[in-house]
Every structure is written in structure tokens, then in C-alpha cells.
Amino acid sequence: MTRDDILQAFDRMRVWQRGDQRAVHKPLLVLFALARVGAGGTATMDWNDVEPHLKQLLEEFGPDGSGSSRHHPFWHLQTDGLWQLEGPTTILARPPSATPTLTELRENHVRGGFPPGLQGALQRDPQLVATIARRIVDAHFPESIRSDVLAAVGLPADLSATASLQEQARRRDPAFREKVLLAYQYRCGVCGHNLRLGHQPIGLEAAHIKWFQARGPDVVPNGIALCSLHHKVFDLGAFTILPDTYQMVFSQHLNGSDESAGRILAYHGASLILPQSRDYLPQPEFLDWHRKQVFKSPERPVS
Ligand SMILES: [Zn+2]
Numbered sequence: 450m451t452r453d454d455i456l457q458a459f460d461r462m463r464v465w466q467r468g469d470q471r472a473v474h475k476p477l478l479v480l481f482a483l484a485r486v487g488a489g490g491t492a493t494m495d496w497n498d499v500e501p502h503l504k505q506l507l508e509e510f511g512p513d514g515s516g517s518s519r520h521h522p523f524w525h526l527q528t529d530g531l532w533q534l535e536g537p538t539t540i541l542a543r544p545p546s547a548t549p550t551l552t553e554l555r556e557n558h559v560r561g562g563f564p565p566g567l568q569g570a571l572q573r574d575p576q577l578v579a580t581i582a583r584r585i586v587d588a589h590f591p592e593s594i595r596s597d598v599l600a601a602v603g604l605p606a607d608l609s610a611t612a613s614l615q616e617q618a619r620r621r622d623p624a625f626r627e628k629v630l631l632a633y634q635y636r637c638g639v640c641g642h643n644l645r646l647g648h649q650p651i652g653l654e655a656a657h658i659k660w661f662q663a664r665g666p667d668v669v670p671n672g673i674a675l676c677s678l679h680h681k682v683f684d685l686g687a688f689t690i691l692p693d694t695y696q697m698v699f700s701q702h703l704n705g706s707d708e709s710a711g712r713i714l715a716y717h718g719a720s721l722i723l724p725q726s727r728d729y730l731p732q733p734e735f736l737d738w739h740r741k742q743v744f745k746s747p748e749r750p751v752s
Pocket of ligand 1: 637638639640641642675676677678679
């Protein structure tokens with residue numbers, strides 16, 4: 450496989466294959482495997498060693514409930530030509546759609562990894578590993594949490610520092626940020642943060658409600674002005690916004706010491722600080738997407 454063949458093979462996998470639904474299973478497994486190659490790991494990994502990591506990665510960065518299908522990419526990545534399994538023929542000879550159960554993979558110690566040719570090419574070219582990892586993380590996660598994803602799989606967090614190729618390829622509205630910040634009068638929609646240095650806002654960002662990576666448009670009703678902290682917390686799914694009341698509801702999974710959790714949970718049940726015109730209000734279809742694809746349910750009860 451040449452370098453270009455390899456990049457193309459991974460690029461085909463980068464595509465979101467299920468419309469609006471976030472499909473992060475394969476990307477997370479591939480990132481995990483790339484990190485292992487980068488660290489000089491063995492070519493194939495026992496499912497029993499991979500499983501706890503993949504479960505945790507999906508719980509942290511996948512849509513709600515995606516951890517229950519954590520074994521799917523270990524099997525389905527074969528059809529992309531990027532993965533090879535070792536184990537009993539009774540399992541390996543099955544048609545691609547006949548995904549083995551978790552128990553079958555565990556008990557038979559099925560092993561998986563990049564095919565030898567690909568593994569060798571990656572081992573010889575650390576720069577290629579970095580390029581593939583960066584393309585995958587850029588294609589599937591918003592900038593606010595990319596370094597968290599990379600760190601969680603064990604890759605250097607600065608891989609995604611350069612501008613995303615996909616984002617360059619698909620035109621972004623350069624005025625999106627400015628329009629959203631103006632709509633929210635240069636304040637965080639959660640906490641009202643509006644620190645400035647001269648005229649320059651500090652730590653204030655235009656968040657996409659429906660991610661750019663999920664084809665969320667660069668329009669003000671798909672944006673909210675958020676401070677860096679609340680942007681990250683929103684993109685990780687620790688809270689979402691109800692479409693009818695614009696109330697912020699937090700996840701039961703969010704926790705911390707009294708002080709740090711208390712500071713953020715003080716906004717639970719409160720209304721978003723609304724934009725200055727009704728035309729800018731977050732649109733229900735984008736809020737619904739965030740709730741289904743990003744928010745970590747269950748929500749805390751609102752008193
Ligand atoms: Zn804030």
C-alpha cells in the first residue's frame with residue numbers, strides 16, 4: 450500500500466454514513482489502534498484488552514448509549530479493508546452482517562488489528578500516523594473537544610492544532626462567529642461572561658448546536674455564544690437546552706467537588722440568556738439533534 454492508498458482508505462471511513470446520527474465507533478477504535486502503533490504496540494490486540502478502553506471512550510465521546518455496541522467496529526472495520534481478525538474459523542467465516550456477540554469475542558479471545566502491510570507502513574512512518582489521526586479527529590469532533598479525544602486515546606493532543614482539511618474543503622461562513630456573538634451581545638449564553646481586553650472579547654466562542662462535523666449549518670439559529678468552559682461542557686454533552694423553554698438541563702453524569710460542580714450546576718433549570726432577536730433563537734431541530742446525539746442522559750430533575 451502506498452501512502453496515498455492508505456490515506457484514501459482511511460478517508461473513505463471518515464464519511465458519516467448514517468445521515469445525522471453520529472457514528473463514532475470506527476473512528477474511536479482506529480484512533481485507539483493508531484495510538485498503539487505509535488507507541489510501538491503489537492500488531493493485533495485481544496478484544497478483552499480493547500473492550501474496557503473502547504467502552505470508556507464511547508461513554509465519554511459517543512452518543513448516549515453507544516457503549517452497548519462497542520464491539521461493532523472491531524468486527525465491521527474488516528469491510529473497510531483496514532482491519533484483520535484472528536480467532537476461530539467458526540466466527541471469522543461469518544458474513545459481514547453477522548456481528549459476533551460480546552461474549553463470543555471475549556471467550557474466544559478474538560484478536561484484531563491493522564493488516565500486516567498497513568501496520569508495517571504505519572510503523573515506518575510516524576508522520577503518516579499523525580496525519581491520519583488528525584484527519585479522523587477533525588472529521589468527527591468539534592474543535593473544542595479534539596484535544597480531549599486525542600489525549601483519551603493516548604495520542605499527542607497537539608495533533609489537531611492545524612486547521613482541519615475538511616473544514617477548509619467545505620466552505621465555512623467566516624462571519625458566523627461574529628454574527629453569533631453579536632446576536633448574544635458578546636455574552637456567554639449560560640453565565641453571561643463578557644470579559645474584554647480593550648474591545649477584544651476573551652474566551653468567548655460561537656458554538657454550533659448541531660456540530661459542523663454533522664453538517665450543522667453556519668447560521669445564527671444553530672449557534673450560541675458560549676465562554677470556553679461552557680462551550681466544552683456543551684460539546685461534551687454535560688448539558689442541553691430544551692427547545693420549548695430554552696431551559697438548560699444538566700446530566701446526572703456530571704459531578705465534582707461541591708465547589709466546582711456547584712458552580713456549574715447553579716445554571717440547572719435556568720433559562721439560556723436569550724439572543725437579542727427572536728430570529729436568532731436556537732432552532733428546535735438543532736436542539737433536538739444535540740439532545741439525541743451529544744447530551745449524556747439521563748438529565749437531572751428540574752424542580
Ligand atoms: Zn459561560
